[in-house]
Amino acid sequence: MLLNNTTLLAIGELRYVDGKIQIAPPRSGAEYILTKKSLPDIIQLAEKKSLWMKCLLIGTATIWVALSGKHMYDVYQRRKEEYERIRNYAEMRRLMAEAQSRGSLTALNTDGDNEDRNTCVVCLSNPRQIVLLDCGHICLCADCVMQLHLPTSCPVCRQPVVRYIPTYNP
DSSP states (O other), X not given: OOOTTOXXXXXXXXXXXXXXXXXXXXXXXXXXXXXXXOHHHHHHHHHHHHHHHHHHHHHHHHHHHHHHHHHHHHHHHHHHHHHHHHHHHHHHXXXXXXXXXXXXXXXXXXXXXXXXXXXXXXXXXXXXXEEEETTOOEEEOHHHHHHSOSSOBOTTTOOBOOEEEEOOOO
């Protein structure tokens, strides 16, 4: 109930019904306000609400940009590692071909009894040529090491493989 001479502020739609002027919510679905506050107070409240929305929008956009940047950096790092891996593989193949042409590269041990011990544990046909680090196992050939996806684990002890290096037996 309102006292006489109370000032009201109405933001809505004016309608003329049965010879009387009425205020009603807008047909467009916009906000309808009926209050005892003044117009500057209503504007100030709307600006505060707008400020919070702007801060929320800026914060969300900042987080999105940071996450997108992190994702792009991760993709870059994976591609860089893959490129380095392929380059190392090509260099290792070139050096092994050179050593083989000179006759200085042989299998680890060519005894008939130990032939199974000196073949790759994955393909079981090529000689073991790669040292897996940090565990130190020599259990893979160069072809199979390229088939494994890093980060991987050692096929012998299941420890994580940090990196691998080729071995050469003169």
